[in-house]
Amino acid sequence: MAMRKFSEKKLTGEVLSRIRKTKNARLKQVMTSFIKHLHAFVRETKPTQEEWFKGIEFLAETGQWCTGKRNEYILMSDTLGVSMLADALNYKAGAGATQSTVLGPFHRERAPAYPLGGNISKNAPDGEPCVVRGTVKDAKGRPVAGAKLDIWEGGADGLYDSQKGDEMNLRGVFRTDAQGRFHFRCVTPSSYPVPNDGPVGRMLVATGRHPMRPPHLHFWITAPGYKSLITHLFVKGGKYLDSDAVFGVKPELVVEFKKGKDGVASASYDFVLMQDGKRKK
Numbered sequence: 001m002a003m004r005k006f007s008e009k010k011l012t013g014e015v016l017s018r019i020r021k022t023k024n025a026r027l028k029q030v031m032t033s034f035i036k037h038l039h040a041f042v043r044e045t046k047p048t049q050e051e052w053f054k055g056i057e058f059l060a061e062t063g064q065w066c067t068g069k070r071n072e073y074i075l076m077s078d079t080l081g082v083s084m085l086a087d088a089l090n091y092k093a094g095a096g097a098t099q100s101t102v103l104g105p106f107h108r109e110r111a112p113a114y115p116l117g118g119n120i121s122k123n124a125p126d127g128e129p130c131v132v133r134g135t136v137k138d139a140k141g142r143p144v145a146g147a148k149l150d151i152w153e154g155g156a157d158g159l160y161d162s163q164k165g166d167e168m169n170l171r172g173v174f175r176t177d178a179q180g181r182f183h184f185r186c187v188t189p190s191s192y193p194v195p196n197d198g199p200v201g202r203m204l205v206a207t208g209r210h211p212m213r214p215p216h217l218h219f220w221i222t223a224p225g226y227k228s229l230i231t232h233l234f235v236k237g238g239k240y241l242d243s244d245a246v247f248g249v250k251p252e253l254v255v256e257f258k259k260g261k262d263g264v265a266s267a268s269y270d271f272v273l274m275q276d277g278k279r280k281k
Contacts, residue, residue: 127156127187143180158192189215
């Protein structure tokens, strides 16, 4: 059989023909779209060979910066708005339900469990003391008892525990009581930069962007029969609410952290979960 003559115009179709026997329908769909868009990107931008190799080196270096404590690809996804886009397509908050936002790169498995009222801050220099309370309910206002709240935050120094060592700090797991209520102690969230000493940081600088995130607390709330909710609580009046480096701010998640006469700040929020479709009404 004679070798086909190379054709720039027909190359994309030729590549697609090579995957026509893909058995997994979803994989075939994803790869088809990826190939089409990647080829279209190259045709539109017309990179030089040097530029193309620079791009490959950037992706390779991004992978090399990934560790068990830091995922540079998640950071890239976050700072390009892809994480928020994927979240928006997958989590459609119903009427009255709490809005979701990005997971971020600093969640850790097996965070310590605390009783209600426990303090996730183990060190005095972590930041200003704060109490957060609220409820977890369903869309009909019924309390969700025993809901798991996985909570984490950075300290006043702008760092998460995993950026400083193996010890877990400023993170913990709580369970709501029979009335769906929770309360815990932490530190008032502070603004901080996303890790910017690697390839993603250089990308931000090169594109004229800052690396800052507004002050926030992370929540991952789960309960049997309900959709998992990953979200933040942002500090009202905090810096960078309008220019979050990862595009994660939603107005519904901005709350007041009010400092009391005793020097302890407080905030409250009532989370509303969506049923996962399997729970009996």
